[in-house]
Amino acid sequence: MxxxxxxxxxxxxxxxxxxxxxxxxxxxxxxxxxxxxxxxxxxxxxxxxxxxxxxxxxxxxxxxxxxxxxxxxxxxxxxxxxxxxxxxxxxxxxxxxxxxxxxxxxxxxxxxxxxxxxxxxxxxxxxxxxxxxxxxxxxxxxxxxxxxxxxxxxxxxxxxxxxxxxxxxxxxxxxxxxxxxxxxxxxxxxxxxxxxNMKDYPIQQYPLYSYENIQKGINCLHCISFSFKTTTNRCLQVVCLNCGRKEQLESALARTIKDFQLLFPQDKITTNKMYEWCAKVISKKTLRRFLKVHFSQTGSNRWTFYS
Ligand SMILES: [Zn+2]
Structure with a gap:
């Protein structure tokens, strides 16, 4: 039993x-x-x-x-x-x-x-x-x-x-x-x-933060570093410049965009916004492709956003 x-x-x-x-x-x-x-x-x-x-x-x-x-x-x-x-x-x-x-x-x-x-x-x-x-x-x-x-x-x-x-x-x-x-x-x-059962306690007091005063970029899963390089082979990876750990670019992007959604739930996800959120180190082309595959698209051209 x-x-x-x-x-x-x-x-x-x-x-x-x-x-x-x-x-x-x-x-x-x-x-x-x-x-x-x-x-x-x-x-x-x-x-x-x-x-x-x-x-x-x-x-x-x-x-x-x-x-x-x-x-x-x-x-x-x-x-x-x-x-x-x-x-x-x-x-x-x-x-x-x-x-x-x-x-x-x-x-x-x-x-x-x-x-x-x-x-x-x-x-x-x-x-x-x-x-x-x-x-x-x-x-x-x-x-x-x-x-x-x-x-x-x-x-x-x-x-x-x-x-x-x-x-x-x-x-x-x-x-x-x-x-x-x-x-x-x-x-x-x-x-x-x-x-x-109710889902969760409503948060009483949110920490005070704003988009402007928050660190942008992709952070390493294992250390606190925000500096990395991308590999050039077919299977794109990010390599942490501090600890050397590798992660698939797809999974690093998914994490980073999830962070944005969690911290700024009211804000729309657009290619330009995510370009800025990733500290401008991932090309807009890569980001657009990623968002198209993993999110649903609303609007077109410069009004496109994802959810
Ligand atoms: Zn690291």
Missing amino acids: SPLIIKTRQEPSELVILKTLKSRFTLSKEDQTKYYNLNKGLEGEQQFDALLENLQCECLILNDLLLTINNQRFQIDSLLIFNNKIHLYEIKNYVDDLYFESNQLFKKDGFEISNPLIQLERATSLLRQLLLKNNFQIPIQSFVIFINPEFSLLQAPLDKPFILSSQLNRFLKDINKEGVALTQQHKKIAEKLIAL
């Missing part, structure tokens, strides 16, 4: 934008911190996903849900549907040790951080309401998973649903004992949650 993954995890769109921007623009201190935290969070979640994939019991896994009930939005890192219950997980990839005191979490220097239990209790309550509204009655158990093996929670209370990295193996072994088969009803719960 093995779990069935109903929904996989996506990179948050804010992280995708920050990652793309990072190579072309100097992020503010605040955005650098946001990037670090989002990236760290995703790494922790992916580590937990990998552990769940190795479970040896029948359950349905739904990762990364964003749901709404009564105008209240809530997010779930991972949700497992078993025969007789649902498990809900909030995953934290903290590195620095924390201590727990009077229902609050503190860093060693006494600085208080948000207690993930509050987030967890809210999500559990809202999920319960959402399931009931859709006529599903199934108990929910929820846990905060501290995935980082370096992390310790000092004065961790025994009566709270905290699972530290050192306890995870035993915790997953216990889950493996859940041997009861699932029914159509369980699939219906999963289908309903997928149907209600």
